[in-house]
Amino acid sequence: MKGSTYRRCYCRDADGKPYGKSCPKLAGTRRHGTYSIRQELPARPDGSRRSFNRAGYPTLKEAQADLDHVRALLGLAEADDPEGQESIAALLEKVADEKSPLPDVEETRRRLHTGQDLTVRITVGEWLDTWLAGKKGRPSSISREASIIRVHLKPRLGHLRLDRLRTSHLTEAFEAIAEASVQTAENNAARRAAVAELGTIPWKGRDNRARRKALKEHIAQMAPYGRIVGASTRQRIRSSLRAALNVAIKRQLITFNPAAHIELDAGRRPKALVWTDERVEHWQRTGERPSPVMVWTPEQTGAFLDHAETDPLYALFHLIAFRGLRRGEGCGQQWTDTDLKAKRITVAKQLVVDGWEVYEDDPKTSAGVRTIALDDGTVDVLRAHRERQDRAREEWGDAWVETGRVFTQDNGAWLHPATVTRRFLELSEEAGLPPIRLHDLRHGAATLAHAAGADLKAIQEMLGHSSITITADTYTSLLPEVDRTIAEAAARLVPRARKPYGTGQPPAEDPGGAAESREEPAGGLPSAHAPLTQTAPDEESEAA
DSSP: OOEEEEEEOOOBOTTSOBOGGGOHHHHHOTTSSEEEEEEEEOOOTTSOOEEEEEEEESSHHHHHHHHHHHHHHHTTSOTTOHHHHHHHHHHHHHHHHHTOOOOOHHHHHHHHHTTOOTTOOOBHHHHHHHHHHTOOSOHHHHHHHHHHIIIIIHHHHTTSBGGGOOHHHHHHHHHHHHHHHHHHHHHHHHHHHHHHHHHHSOSSSHHHHHHHHHHHHHHHHSOOOOOOOOHHHHHHHHHHHHHHHHHHHHTTSOSOOGGGGOOOOOOOOOOOEEOOHHHHHHHHHHOOOSOSSEEOOHHHHHHHHHHTTTSTTHHHHHHHHHHOOOHHHHHHOBGGGEETTTTEEEEOOEEEEETTEEEEEOOSSGGGSEEEEOOHHHHHHHHHHHHHHHHHHHHHGGGOOOOOBSSBOTTSOBOOHHHHHHHHHHHHHHTTOOOOOHHHHHHHHHHHHHHTTOOHHHHHHHHTOSOHHHIIIIIOOOOHHHHHHHHHHHHHTSOOSSOOTTSSOOOOOOGGGHHHHSOOOTTSSOOTTGGGOOOOOOHHHHHO
8 A cells, every 4th residue: 555755834825825745945945844644544444545644744754754653553464354454444543533643563463463442542440440340259349349449549540541551650659649648647636636625625614615616617627537548458459450450461451460560568467455454554544546456355355244234235245255256247147057055156147238238148258157166154145145036026026027147136137237336336435445346356255265275276267267377467465364374484494593683582592502512614603504414424433
């Protein structure tokens, strides 16, 4: 197919008509006018002719380079491939109409050979929507992915072309997310301080009322509380993007996954800490929690259960506190999976919250389906709970909703997990206990089992973890009493000839002067291990 370069200008004659190629100045100077290219394209399906035209090149060399580029693109389709020729021609027509840069030859070759539409340029946002629409899994997981895409990925990356997404784009986006999180933390702290100050201003008095009014207006103008995006959340955002881009690679939309090559701060699981007296005092004085994950001591757990004993949800809290069920597993527990005679329950279902809707699903992992032994006290609590539920069923009569759940609303309907959380927080605050989450009761159950002598494998099976690493890293904490017992036992393993320095106690007297008869080592002090060490006899002692 024919193609050419030519020079033209936009000068006009006396009548105002453009000279075009016939301008007399074109022959007189090389710098007058600009170069243009024209390349004939395959005919349209209806037989009409079409061509690629582009003007404005300052030099012949640049014009010739683009003409060669166009011819290279046309050469990607074989002569016996009319569909490929039509795709290339449609692409060049679109590039000419939009005045966009010529596409890369190798990229176009790859897309042509994989059957992709050459005229479509997918953005990151469009691909994320496509990926999410085809994703399969739990509704709650899909909702979480949708939230990540809506809140974090599309606002910062959605406008970029998918095939031109680079590591530098992601690095810049995640740095912006981290900076925004710092700003959010500062805004939250400022608002929290203003609200605390408002609480210290008395209600009575004209001046006080004026101060309260001014401070309320100031608080209304402050940024609302926001959610801080920590290192763990940024890792989840990266994980979602990487999964979406991996699917794009499988569909041959891209060849490189930049999300797999960016460096982010490690998102480490917070270590559970016990509410010791010192930590409680610090929290009461400053309002600061030592860790996002806190565990009650046995005494604090007992105080909570004593306070909640008359609450309708007491049996559920008791079961979580002693056997470590997840919130959704407790709400989804069925009587058919509860064998009080054999003193065991089987965790087979859970209630999951998606937005505000609740649906039934299998446990979180395959290891979550498990059988858990019950202690006598928990069996008695569940028996008493069943008797109360039977009386409620009789009182409600035909209005009773038969769900088969162990823990239900007053009329037998499903419990909303969020209701359970809200009631737990109310009861723990009423009891005057340091704050923990409902999920931290599960941590506490693991800690109690560990203190009672259970090994990590047994605790893993009780909690339904797929990996013992999760159990070891997050869910077990040493109670102070157990910690002290271990410390004392370790210290007793080392024999000492006398009390360590700094104890304030004099060396024990050695009856019979045995201490003087011992040989002192080179350092001058008697060795604590001298009585336990036997040296090889010398020749004199051997002869004796």
